[in-house]
Amino acid sequence: MSTAAETFATEPPAWPALSKGRVGMTCLIIAESTIFTIFVVAYLYYLGKSLSGPMPRQVLELPILNSICLLSSSATITLAGRALRKGNVSRFGFWWLATIVLGGYFLFGTAVEWRHLIYEKGLTIQTDLFGTTFYSLVGLHAFHVIVGLIALLIVMGLTWIGAVKREHAERVEVLALYWHFVDVVWIIVFTVVYIIGR
Amino acid sequence: MALLKTDSDSKTVLDHLHDWVVTVDHKKLGLMYIMYGLLFFVVGGVEASLMRIQLAVPNNHFLPPQVFNELFTLHGTTMVFLVGMPLIFGFANYLVPLMIGARDLAFPRLNAFGFWLSVFGGLLLYFSLIGGMGLSGAGSAPDVGWFAYAPLTARAFSRGHSTDYWTLGVLVGGFGSIVTAANIVTTILCLRCPGMTLSKMPLLAWLNLVMCGMVLIAIGPLTAAQIMLLLDRFLGAHFFDTQAGGSAVLWQHFFWIFGHPEVYILIIPGFAFVSEIIPVFSRKAIFGYPVMVAATMAIAFVSLGVWAHHMFTIGMSATSNTFFAVSTMLVGVPTGIKIFNWIGTMWGGKIRFDTPMLFCLGFLFQFLIAGLTGIMLAVVPFDWQLNDSYFVVAHFHFVLVGGLVFTIFGAIYYWFPKATGRMLSERLGKWHFWLFLIGFHVTFDTMHIPGMLGMPRRIYTYEAGRGWGTLNMICTLGVVFQATGIMFFVGNILWSLFKGRRAGNDPWDAWTLEWTTTSPPPEYNFAELPVVRSRRPLWDLKHPTDPDWKYE
Numbered sequence: 001m002s003t004a005a006e007t008f009a010t011e012p013p014a015w016p017a018l019s020k021g022r023v024g025m026t027c028l029i030i031a032e033s034t035i036f037t038i039f040v041v042a043y044l045y046y047l048g049k050s051l052s053g054p055m056p057r058q059v060l061e062l063p064i065l066n067s068i069c070l071l072s073s074s075a076t077i078t079l080a081g082r083a084l085r086k087g088n089v090s091r092f093g094f095w096w097l098a099t100i101v102l103g104g105y106f107l108f109g110t111a112v113e114w115r116h117l118i119y120e121k122g123l124t125i126q127t128d129l130f131g132t133t134f135y136s137l138v139g140l141h142a143f144h145v146i147v148g149l150i151a152l153l154i155v156m157g158l159t160w161i162g163a164v165k166r167e168h169a170e171r172v173e174v175l176a177l178y179w180h181f182v183d184v185v186w187i188i189v190f191t192v193v194y195i196i197g198r
Numbered sequence: 199m200a201l202l203k204t205d206s207d208s209k210t211v212l213d214h215l216h217d218w219v220v221t222v223d224h225k226k227l228g229l230m231y232i233m234y235g236l237l238f239f240v241v242g243g244v245e246a247s248l249m250r251i252q253l254a255v256p257n258n259h260f261l262p263p264q265v266f267n268e269l270f271t272l273h274g275t276t277m278v279f280l281v282g283m284p285l286i287f288g289f290a291n292y293l294v295p296l297m298i299g300a301r302d303l304a305f306p307r308l309n310a311f312g313f314w315l316s317v318f319g320g321l322l323l324y325f326s327l328i329g330g331m332g333l334s335g336a337g338s339a340p341d342v343g344w345f346a347y348a349p350l351t352a353r354a355f356s357r358g359h360s361t362d363y364w365t366l367g368v369l370v371g372g373f374g375s376i377v378t379a380a381n382i383v384t385t386i387l388c389l390r391c392p393g394m395t396l397s398k399m400p401l402l403a404w405l406n407l408v409m410c411g412m413v414l415i416a417i418g419p420l421t422a423a424q425i426m427l428l429l430d431r432f433l434g435a436h437f438f439d440t441q442a443g444g445s446a447v448l449w450q451h452f453f454w455i456f457g458h459p460e461v462y463i464l465i466i467p468g469f470a471f472v473s474e475i476i477p478v479f480s481r482k483a484i485f486g487y488p489v490m491v492a493a494t495m496a497i498a499f500v501s502l503g504v505w506a507h508h509m510f511t512i513g514m515s516a517t518s519n520t521f522f523a524v525s526t527m528l529v530g531v532p533t534g535i536k537i538f539n540w541i542g543t544m545w546g547g548k549i550r551f552d553t554p555m556l557f558c559l560g561f562l563f564q565f566l567i568a569g570l571t572g573i574m575l576a577v578v579p580f581d582w583q584l585n586d587s588y589f590v591v592a593h594f595h596f597v598l599v600g601g602l603v604f605t606i607f608g609a610i611y612y613w614f615p616k617a618t619g620r621m622l623s624e625r626l627g628k629w630h631f632w633l634f635l636i637g638f639h640v641t642f643d644t645m646h647i648p649g650m651l652g653m654p655r656r657i658y659t660y661e662a663g664r665g666w667g668t669l670n671m672i673c674t675l676g677v678v679f680q681a682t683g684i685m686f687f688v689g690n691i692l693w694s695l696f697k698g699r700r701a702g703n704d705p706w707d708a709w710t711l712e713w714t715t716t717s718p719p720p721e722y723n724f725a726e727l728p729v730v731r732s733r734r735p736l737w738d739l740k741h742p743t744d745p746d747w748k749y750e
Binding site: 039 | 304308377379383384387388389416422429434435437443444448452455
């Protein structure tokens with residue numbers, strides 16, 4: 001039998017190409033969203049069901065500055081992607097570094113908050129249901145921030161040794177999708193933990 | 199089967215082994231998934247046989263109760279996570295790129311990563327037999343049942359590390375499933391050959407797309423629940439700790455939000471095989487292609503809202519009971535549509551009763567019965583009576599053995615020639631089919647009855663005089679037939695691998711793209727990417743004067 005292509009070919013139609021990276025990352029984000037959904041459901045379900053320990057209102061303070069930093073990092077990473085599309089690698093590096101600093105500050109803020117809760121308020125994951133659900137939900141999000149920061153740092157290092165070029169804009173933007181996802185999750189976590197739950 | 203063949207070049211066995219371990223080729227990974235699944239199928243089958251021997255007569259002391267608990271836990275976990283999932287992903291891996299005219303999956307290295315994660319998960323589970331003793335020296339294999347209800351899994355009731363190995367094994371395997379599903383979805387959406395619009399894809403690709411979408415949605419809840427369980431067990435959290443106000447029922451919800459879609463994740467690829475095999479062996483195009491796609495999506499959608507029918511006996515509100523009873527019965531509608539479409543495909547066709555077709559026909563009847571007992575169990579008062587009885591065990595074995603396993607055998611007989619270049623023996627195949635069919639029905643038809651007589655599942659023995667003895671003996675006798683059938687299957691594979699008739703490119707006179715390339719296909723699948731104009735590109739090729747695309 002002759003090869004398939006010879007015989008089938010009449011007029012090869014123009015074939016729209018979806019970006020593999022974007023589709024793959026979207027799939028990952030869908031799967032991650034379901035994990036977060038379950039943790040959010042558990043948090044809401046156990047609200048006010050603690051048998052002992054402090055109430056959320058007694059110990060939690062609104063992490064306003066933290067949230068502003070993390071959310072604005074979505075803007076800086078978009079600016080970075082745009083700069084790289086135009087081929088401006090040094091501006092890309094600047095905005096990319098800004099994203100890392102903002103994300104890093106968020107993580108630092110979380111660390112300070114946890115230290116305060118653990119050492120001054122005596123709230124640990126073992127204390128009660130509030131501690132259990134609070135540390136696991138916020139911790140799961142912080143874990144995603146850490147993973148994102150590691151990925152961002154790798155790209156930063158590659159930029160400094162001059163390996164990131166204009167043609168990598170697509171890949172950088174795929175990574176940015178993940179970072180946006182982490183930010184959106186924070187909006188939900190913030191609403192659930194610090195507004196509804198408090 | 200490059201592993202078993204010495205090529206013209208002077209590669210040693212070790213070189214071949216190295217090739218298989220480091221490969222990122224979707225065909226080799228697919229075959230490794232399938233071999234891994236079949237290997238554990240034998241392990242899970244041995245576990246089931248041991249349990250059937252124990253239950254054959256009343257007051258039996260063949261197995262101690264503790265070992266019996268470990269066996270049903272391992273059997274269930276193995277069959278779902280180490281047999282079902284690897285087999286369906288193996289076939290998806292092997293077939294999807296070939297059928298949509300692609301050279302590989304979208305992310306070949308991620309594919310290898312997903313496979314080795316699954317292997318690692320399986321090894322973790324079985325390592326519990328060695329390492330499960332832990333510091334406290336209690337327990338070895340996990341013994342909490344495959345759905346591991348809280349609070350049995352709490353530190354206080356489940357000492358040692360056997361439950362931790364179960365949790366970690368399932369968790370790691372779940373990560374493997376998620377990345378592989380993402381990979382297959384991306385492949386189908388981005389790498390179809392020119393001309394293959396979504397409405398011209400083979401149904402197998404469509405159904406695997408839906409299945410992988412479900413994996414992306416359903417595995418997450420399981421992952422989350424396992425993380426919570428790990429936090430409970432290792433850090434002293436209180437998610438499922440009832441003494442601190444935690445809820446054991448919440449675990450059931452989280453588990454079954456995964457668990458029920460999982461059943462459809464396993465059976466939809468079975469539907470996919472049947473949708474490819476029945477048309478070829480009836481010599482007709484599939485009946486109602488768009489309806490088949492819509493019905494699959496409807497099944498996927500509805501199946502996300504039926505999970506609590508596993509929990510009717512825990513005392514939910516009447517509203518919840520009604521909702522989940524109705525949604526469960528609703529799944530029967532699109533499933534019924536599919537069964538009618540397969541019958542419609544055969545209607546007026548020139549049916550060839552080769553082994554792949556026989557397994558598909560067996561599937562049709564058995565899956566219908568499985569669906570009917572499912573509808574019975576959806577009736578809440580009926581479920582109150584029979585929940586956790588052998589009736590339920592018989593029901594889901596009809597789904598998973600009578601449904602999924604039969605279609606997988608059909609798929610192996612159908613695509614083995616493509617993967618190896620040799621046909622499986624028809625004579626041995628028919629022995630395999632009939633022995634397995636008879637054994638299956640002797641075991642699982644009978645098993646409904648002790649369930650209705652009140653025999654609970656998971657008991658390690660029972661008293662004489664309950665009237666269950668003869669029925670259980672019959673169930674166990676069926677296993678002998680099934681096991682003999684499986685031996686014919688293994689023998690067939692080994693014999694045909696070396697002595698089977700040469701298959702050629704297209705032994706079944708089929709119509710999809712995988713049959714245009716050589717058997718086995720070269721690493722790059724297609725020398726030139728095909729261009730298609732209809733759902734049956736090979737029909738167009740064979741009938742240039744009467745191509746399908748004129749009518750679609």
